[in-house]
Amino acid sequence: MSPPARRGPLARARRRVAAVLASRRRDLLFVAAIATTVLLVGVAMLSIRNRWQDERAAMQRALVEEMSDVGGMMMEGFHAQRQAMELTLMAPVHGLVSAPGDPPFGLDRFARYTAEHLAGMEMQGDPRHGVFRIALDEPWPTAASLQATGALRDPALASAILAHLAARRDSLRAPLAMISHKRLTFRGEPVGLLFARERTTDGRVRAVLGVTYSPAHWYAHIGRSLYEKTALLPPSFYGVDWTSVQWATRDREGRPRRDTFGRTDKRHNRILNIRVTQRNGNVVFRTPGATGDPTHERYHSFAIPYDGPRVDVWMSRAHGDRLVTAAVPIGAEQWLIAGIAVLGAMFVAATILELRRQHALAEERRNFVAAVSHELRTPLAHMVLLSETMLGPAAQTSEQRRRWLHVIHRESMRLARLVDNVLLHARGEHHELPLERRWVDACDVVDEVVGHMGAAAAARGAQLCGVTPARCSVYVDPDALRQILLNLLDNAIKYGPDGQTVTVTLNAPTVADPVLRLTVDDQGRGVPARDRRRVWSPFVRLEDRAGSTGGSGLGLSVVRDLARRHGGRVEILDAPGGGARLLLTLPQDDVADDAPLRLASG
Numbered sequence: 001m002s003p004p005a006r007r008g009p010l011a012r013a014r015r016r017v018a019a020v021l022a023s024r025r026r027d028l029l030f031v032a033a034i035a036t037t038v039l040l041v042g043v044a045m046l047s048i049r050n051r052w053q054d055e056r057a058a059m060q061r062a063l064v065e066e067m068s069d070v071g072g073m074m075m076e077g078f079h080a081q082r083q084a085m086e087l088t089l090m091a092p093v094h095g096l097v098s099a100p101g102d103p104p105f106g107l108d109r110f111a112r113y114t115a116e117h118l119a120g121m122e123m124q125g126d127p128r129h130g131v132f133r134i135a136l137d138e139p140w141p142t143a144a145s146l147q148a149t150g151a152l153r154d155p156a157l158a159s160a161i162l163a164h165l166a167a168r169r170d171s172l173r174a175p176l177a178m179i180s181h182k183r184l185t186f187r188g189e190p191v192g193l194l195f196a197r198e199r200t201t202d203g204r205v206r207a208v209l210g211v212t213y214s215p216a217h218w219y220a221h222i223g224r225s226l227y228e229k230t231a232l233l234p235p236s237f238y239g240v241d242w243t244s245v246q247w248a249t250r251d252r253e254g255r256p257r258r259d260t261f262g263r264t265d266k267r268h269n270r271i272l273n274i275r276v277t278q279r280n281g282n283v284v285f286r287t288p289g290a291t292g293d294p295t296h297e298r299y300h301s302f303a304i305p306y307d308g309p310r311v312d313v314w315m316s317r318a319h320g321d322r323l324v325t326a327a328v329p330i331g332a333e334q335w336l337i338a339g340i341a342v343l344g345a346m347f348v349a350a351t352i353l354e355l356r357r358q359h360a361l362a363e364e365r366r367n368f369v370a371a372v373s374h375e376l377r378t379p380l381a382h383m384v385l386l387s388e389t390m391l392g393p394a395a396q397t398s399e400q401r402r403r404w405l406h407v408i409h410r411e412s413m414r415l416a417r418l419v420d421n422v423l424l425h426a427r428g429e430h431h432e433l434p435l436e437r438r439w440v441d442a443c444d445v446v447d448e449v450v451g452h453m454g455a456a457a458a459a460r461g462a463q464l465c466g467v468t469p470a471r472c473s474v475y476v477d478p479d480a481l482r483q484i485l486l487n488l489l490d491n492a493i494k495y496g497p498d499g500q501t502v503t504v505t506l507n508a509p510t511v512a513d514p515v516l517r518l519t520v521d522d523q524g525r526g527v528p529a530r531d532r533r534r535v536w537s538p539f540v541r542l543e544d545r546a547g548s549t550g551g552s553g554l555g556l557s558v559v560r561d562l563a564r565r566h567g568g569r570v571e572i573l574d575a576p577g578g579g580a581r582l583l584l585t586l587p588q589d590d591v592a593d594d595a596p597l598r599l600a601s602g
Helices: 002-023 025-094 107-120 155-166 215-229 266-271 317-327 332-391 398-429 442-452 454-459 478-495 555-565
Strands: 130-135 180-186 189-200 205-213 272-277 283-286 299-303 310-315 438-441 463-469 473-476 501-507 515-521 569-574 580-587 597-601
Touching: 025 107, 025 189, 025 205, 025 215, 025 272, 025 299, 025 310, 025 317, 025 332, 107 130, 107 205, 130 155, 155 180, 155 189, 155 205, 189 215, 205 215, 215 266, 215 272, 215 283, 266 272, 310 317, 332 398, 398 454, 438 442, 438 478, 442 454, 442 463, 442 473, 442 478, 442 501, 442 515, 454 463, 454 478, 473 478, 478 501, 478 515, 478 555, 478 580, 555 569, 555 580
Parallel strands: 463 501
Antiparallel strands: 130 205, 180 189, 189 205, 272 283, 272 310, 299 310, 438 473, 463 597, 501 515, 515 580, 569 580
16 A cells, blocks of 8 residues: 555655646746847857957967968068178189189279179178188198188187188189088177189199178178068958058958958068077067067967078067957958857846736736725625615614615615626727717716716715806716716725815817816725825736725726727826826817806715
């Protein structure tokens, strides 16, 4: 028997969960819709973010590649210009072949030639510049006897050059038409050495002529020349101008173009940071902004030729990020995804608001059912009690019967008003509230309603006073007008104090002012300004009064709907003598003549 005992509570719990799910199905659907929308919006936003980050990363890599290309151009420029300078300086000796009897190519002549060409290349001031000539048909010279000019007059430097060449004395006698380039280290700094052979027509090498120079001086000159005279960057960065960070080219329709065609401009070099460093760590050239450690920069690259200096090229992170951002605009498809995300967010907000409205409406309906139940139960209980008493065997006087019948009639009319309000509200929600307009005398309607509500007012010790003209012919639905006035008077009697006077004033339309005005003034506490819009909503009762008075919360809502269907309006004002004034205005197309006022009371 134990298994069924275990299954019983489980089955009851399952049925309870199923019942809860069935009752909350609408709420669960809303929650599922919100969760799905949030998920889709999140996926869309993640897709946008990932795509944007991928494109931005691609552009960042492209910008680094541009820096690498600039470094490659600088490296090629160093190599090409250095070779051109070597050929220029050694040209008189490189191609020189003289007859055995011709005079030799003298040192002075070679020194003048190199000085003139270095001046033409704006390379004066080289601290290691010097020229020398070694005659191979004479004894090997010493530092003191070496034919040299410039920096080679330093015995220490001359000795270093002679020692380097002496180790290659045999190869120097080979009649080779070539320029030899060597790199020496003197006092911790590099020194460049260029030399060529002076040959004769019989295949003999007469002498060796050469030039010494400072590589740092040469690299500084070449780096400055490339930076100032060569366009190192392409025309644009995928259509974005390097300097202004604006689209450089556009098509005929004004849309940005991602091409990089056009003329290069060396003014773009100003956004580059370039540093040229020798192998011993000495910086021989740098641009004005090339400070700090470039290896920590995002947009940085470098080039190291096999026989030249290291070239670091980078761009400031701020400027590089602006270029990347300009080159990665939000495309049409991304705007579409973003629009979908925004719509999804709006849908979520609308769903949440609808869910809150549904909960509020459900709460109002529960309160309405409770109020209507109370409103029905109280008069029904009175009617049942009095009818049973009248049907009982106890002796009853005619006056008692008459009084009890009045109570039964009053309670039945109260039930009738409640049922009418519920039906009118239901028809209004379904737009099934047709009006049957005809010409009626509004004064008769006021007199009828005031007399009809007299018993309800008397039960509270209140008096009803109607102020109407002798005649007020209007084109309205008489039943609707009657229901409006019934609800207004019922509201004034119910929420006003005992013993008050409720005044109904009817102002007939005129030719100058074709509007029917009906006011109901009570002597209660009035309606706070913050609640004057809320009380017209269905199922709404003011909290400070709902505990002491009954009501379904539909009366004023029905009044507003009927007034609007007549093209009019109803509003709450402050009564002149204190309390609340409810003003109904109904526009009229045709009007009658003015008539004197008359009084009606109940």
